[in-house]
Amino acid sequence: xxxxxxxxxxHFGGLEAVSKVNLNVEDGTIHSxxxxxxxxxxxxxxxxxxxxxxxxGQIYFQDKETTRLKPYQIARAGIGRSFQxxxxxxxxxxxxxxxxxxxxxxxxxFNTFKHFLSFSQPIxxxxxxxxxxxxxxxxxxxAGELSHGLQRTLEVAMALAARPALLLLDEPxxxxxxxxxxxxxxxxxxxxxxxxxxxxxxxxxxxxxISSTITVLHQGxxxxxxxxxxxxxxxxxxxxxxxxxxxx
Amino acid sequence: MNGSxxxxxxxxxxxxxxxxRHILIVSGLSLLLYFILPFRTLPTEILVFALGAVSFNxxxxxxxxxxxxxxxFFGSGAYTAGLLLIHFHWHPLLILLLSAFLAASIAAVIxxxxxxxxxxxxxxxxxxxxxxxxxxVYQWKSLTGGDDGLLNIARPDLSVLPGxxxxxxxxxxxxIFVWAIFIVVxxxxxxxxxxxxxxxxxxxxxNPDRGRAVGYNIFHYKLLAFIISGFFTGLAGGLYxxxxxxxxxxxxxxxxxxxxxIMSLVGGTRSLYGPxxxxxxIKIASEFLSQIWSRWMIVLGLIFVSFVLFMRxxxxxxxxxxxxxxxxxxxxxxxxx
Numbered sequence: 001x002x003x004x005x006x007x008x009x010x011h012f013g014g015l016e017a018v019s020k021v022n023l024n025v026e027d028g029t030i031h032s033x034x035x036x037x038x039x040x041x042x043x044x045x046x047x048x049x050x051x052x053x054x055x056x057g058q059i060y061f062q063d064k065e066t067t068r069l070k071p072y073q074i075a076r077a078g079i080g081r082s083f084q085x086x087x088x089x090x091x092x093x094x095x096x097x098x099x100x101x102x103x104x105x106x107x108x109x110f111n112t113f114k115h116f117l118s119f120s121q122p123i124x125x126x127x128x129x130x131x132x133x134x135x136x137x138x139x140x141x142x143a144g145e146l147s148h149g150l151q152r153t154l155e156v157a158m159a160l161a162a163r164p165a166l167l168l169l170d171e172p173x174x175x176x177x178x179x180x181x182x183x184x185x186x187x188x189x190x191x192x193x194x195x196x197x198x199x200x201x202x203x204x205x206x207x208x209x210i211s212s213t214i215t216v217l218h219q220g221x222x223x224x225x226x227x228x229x230x231x232x233x234x235x236x237x238x239x240x241x242x243x244x245x246x247x248x
Numbered sequence: 249m250n251g252s253x254x255x256x257x258x259x260x261x262x263x264x265x266x267x268x269r270h271i272l273i274v275s276g277l278s279l280l281l282y283f284i285l286p287f288r289t290l291p292t293e294i295l296v297f298a299l300g301a302v303s304f305n306x307x308x309x310x311x312x313x314x315x316x317x318x319x320x321f322f323g324s325g326a327y328t329a330g331l332l333l334i335h336f337h338w339h340p341l342l343i344l345l346l347s348a349f350l351a352a353s354i355a356a357v358i359x360x361x362x363x364x365x366x367x368x369x370x371x372x373x374x375x376x377x378x379x380x381x382x383x384x385v386y387q388w389k390s391l392t393g394g395d396d397g398l399l400n401i402a403r404p405d406l407s408v409l410p411g412x413x414x415x416x417x418x419x420x421x422x423x424i425f426v427w428a429i430f431i432v433v434x435x436x437x438x439x440x441x442x443x444x445x446x447x448x449x450x451x452x453x454x455n456p457d458r459g460r461a462v463g464y465n466i467f468h469y470k471l472l473a474f475i476i477s478g479f480f481t482g483l484a485g486g487l488y489x490x491x492x493x494x495x496x497x498x499x500x501x502x503x504x505x506x507x508x509x510i511m512s513l514v515g516g517t518r519s520l521y522g523p524x525x526x527x528x529x530i531k532i533a534s535e536f537l538s539q540i541w542s543r544w545m546i547v548l549g550l551i552f553v554s555f556v557l558f559m560r561x562x563x564x565x566x567x568x569x570x571x572x573x574x575x576x577x578x579x580x581x582x583x584x585x
Contacts, residue, residue, distance in 0.1 A: 049461065075463035087461070089454035095259035100451045103444055104463035112445040117263040119444060123256065140258035162462055 002027040002166055002196050003048070008057035010043050010220075017043045019220040020057070025166070025213075030192040032199045032207045035217035036240060041200045042084055044217070045168055048198075049081050050074045061166065076105060080164030082155040084171050084200075090144030094135055094154060097143050098126035101161030126161065133157050133187065149180035156187070167191065169199045173206060185210060208232070216240065264442065266435055274521060275431050281528070282427075287535060288419040289491075294531045295423075295430045296487045297511065301523035302437055303480035304508040309517035310441055311473045312453030317358050317374035318508045320381040321351040321478040323500020325485025327385065330398040330495040340404050340416070344429075344486040351482020352475050354381070359474025363467065366456075378502050385500050398495040416490075426487055433480055438520055440476060449473055481508075514555045516562025525563050 003025040010018040018040040025031045033041050046052045048059060050071040059067045066074055075081075089097045102122040103109050117123070130136045133153055138146060143154060152172060159167055172188065173181045185206050191197060192210065201207050207214060207228070214231045216224040218240040224231055231237055264270075278298075281291040300322055307313040325347040332343045362373040385392045392398065406414040406425065416422045440446050448469055451459045456466050489495050498504065507530070508523075515526020533551065537544035559566055 051457075070465070071460040072463050072465045075461055081461055083457075083461070087455050087458040089451050089458065091454055092450065093259040095256065096447075099260070100447060100459075101462040103448070109444050109448065112440050112443045114444075115263050115439070115442050116444045116447045117260060123260070127252070127256070136252075136255070139255055158458065158462060 001025060002062055003198070004060040005048075006058045006060075008044070008047060008059065009055045010040070010047055010052070011055045016220050018047070018217075021217070021220075021222055023215060023222075025196060025198055027196055029212040030188070030197045030199065030210050031213045031215065032201055032211040033215050033217060034201060034204075034207055038219075039217040040220040041217055042170060045081065045170055045200065048074075048168060049079060072104075075162050075164075078162075078165040079168060080159035080162045080166070081168040082152075082159045082170055082172060084174065086148075086151045086155055088143040088151060088154060088158070090142065092143060093140050094143055094146070095123075095126055095130065095139040097154060098129055098157050098161050099123055101158040102126050102129070105162060129157050129160055133160075149176045152176060152180075152184070153187070156184075156191075160191075164195065166196045166198065169197060171200055171202065173201065173203050181206070264438075266439060270521070271431070271435060271438070274434065274524065275427075278430065278524070279427060282420065282423050285532070290531060290535055292419070292423045292426050292491055294528050295426050296484050296491060297507070297531060298524040298527035299430055299433060299487070300481050300484040301508050301511040301515070301527045302434065302520065303477045303484065305512045305517055305520070305523045306437065306441065306449070306473055306477045306480075308509070308512055309519070309522070310446065310453060311449040311470060312456075313363070313470065313473065314371050314509070315362075315374045315474075315477070316371055316502065316505045316509065317362070317378040318477075318481055319499070319501050319504035320358060320378045321355050321481040322485040322488070322504055322508075323385065323497075324354050324381065325351040325482030326489045326495045326499040327392060327398065327485075328482070329486035329489040330401055331391070333401045333404070333489065334398065337404065340406055340490065344483055344490075347486030347489075348479045348483040351485060352479035355474045355478020355481075356471065359471050359478070363470040363474065375502060375505075378500075378505055382497075382500050382502070385497060392497075393495075395497060397497045397499075398489075401489060401493045401495070403490050403493055422491065426491070429483075429487065433483065434520075434524075437480065441520060445469070445472070510552050512562075514552060514562055516564030516566075518561060519564045519568075522562050522564035529563065 001024050003023065005021055005023040007020040007022060008018060009020055021044060033044065035041055047054050050069050054067050058065055061077060061079060066077060089100060099122045102125045106119065106122050108119050130139055133156065135153060135157060138150060143151065146154065156169065156172060173184050176184060181203065188197065189210055211228055213226065214228055215222055216231060216237050223236045223240060224234045278295060281294060285291055300318065304315065304318045307315045328347040328350045329343050332338060332346060358374065358377040362370055362377065365373055386394055403416055405416055408414055416425050448464055452466055452469055460466055485499060488499060511526035511530050512523040514529060515524065516522030534544065534548060537547050555562060
């Protein structure tokens with residue numbers, strides 16, 4: 001298990017957004033987290049990455065406790081994340097966005113006396129990531145000028161730059177056109193071969209086709225967890241989605 | 249691979265040496281100030297404030313921190329230099345260095361306490377700390393002279409080698425001294441802003457949450473930006489003392505803080521050179537306007553408001569746009585060949 005949570009709970013005042021969630025993410029798998037709006041999915045992510053403090057419970061990443069660590073410490077420990085709303089360095093070029101993300105784990109990141117272009121490692125690695133994600137063509141454009149789909153892809157690129165062992169993706173296909181979605185699914189499948197992915201997603205086609213495990217959250221509680229076939233048949237899950245057809 | 253090399257240059261810009269065309273142009277133009285302007289002390293004052301504005305812009309333009317506490321750093325540099333000049337007869341460069349270090353330590357404390365907050369709360373904290381420093385200076389009469397400030401400070405000459413002393417007594421001699429320091433500091437600050445560290449500051453300005461998520465300890469970087477800004481602002485303060493041969497209490501005033509803000513915004517915060525332009529324009533405009541009309545501050549205020557409303561890039565942004573419009577086709581042709 002690469003990531004384990006034990007009775008992870010988050011209170012916002014009187015609201016229990018996430019309650020006693022026990023998550024077991026197996027190494028090298030694609031693990032999806034689904035659930036209706038307000039189920040606590042993003043709150044769960046925010047606790048995993050240290051964005052918001054945990055109320056009670058523990059988080060273990062690669063057998064080390066990360067519950068109380070700060071976001072930058074968790075990033076360095078090897079958990080990368082993309083955000084539901086794009087968070088990019090919008091005024092900077094695409095390449096500079098990824099270079100800055102790579103630079104966070106490079107030697108010389110604190111250097112104040114040499115020109116940043118003297119450090120070739122972050123530039124080379126950033127170019128390699130852009131090649132892989134087919135973003136090299138827009139490398140010189142400002143991140144803020146890209147189409148929404150490309151910005152979502154850049155989000156993934158930035159998360160990859162930290163060379164994470166575990167990648168948390170918050171709705172990677174949200175707002176994407178069908179074409180872009182197909183490309184993203186292909187990319188996620190490819191990434192799934194070399195690192196562990198935890199994905200929050202609403203697109204059921206995507207979830208069912210790429211996940212090895214699915215965890216269903218509803219009102220902060222885990223109501224089901226298992227392989228896609230089991231989840232499809234689970235009556236509790238159907239109820240949570242108000243009878244919605246999961247294979248749609 | 250040539251293609252990707254061009255792409256990388258398009259995306260990241262060109263690597264610059266310590267001294268390049270830009271620095272030479274700024275050196276030349278700032279030297280010219282002395283010969284163009286009819287006022288003999290104004291050019292020196294412009295360079296001192298330009299130094300303060302450039303230091304302030306490390307916070308606003310590069311890190312995205314609107315600090316209203318620069319007066320505390322400028323003033324503490326000025327008072328440190330004043331007190332050292334009165335009580336000890338040390339080398340002026342040593343005195344400037346100590347002024348910078350004291351201002352940097354005050355910046356470290358104020359920064360440490362302010363950057364825990366963001367947005368308006370951060371701005372108010374820097375403002376409050378500036379006032380705190382002001383009232384300490386105001387009340388501590390035995391040390392600082394209170395309302396009167398420090399008076400009758402002698403400006404020492406600059407001993408370079410045993411037996412070789414450069415006089416700093418005339419306006420021109422002192423101008424050259426300030427000009428030389430200004431250029432050296434500008435080169436240093438530019439190198440800092442072009443370094444990996446400087447680029448991280450820009451990342452923090454663009455999106456601190458993303459900066460955190462990719463693994464930067466934002467707090468450390470912001471604090472270091474504060475210390476660096478405080479250091480050079482304090483140096484400017486020390487130079488101001490040598491320039492005036494006295495320290496008025498206005499140096500530590502929040503008006504001084506807002507002066508740096510106005511200069512940077514008028515000049516343009518997205519460039520290292522914008523604030524220099526802003527400092528020159530504001531200082532020259534106030535000098536001329538104050539001779540014409542006693543309510544000249546109103547005009548200055550209008551200039552500032554119109555810049556914030558209509559020219560967000562400041563004068564520097566305006567110049568860049570002009571250049572783009574005039575030379576765009578030609579420059580593109582150069583890039584392709």
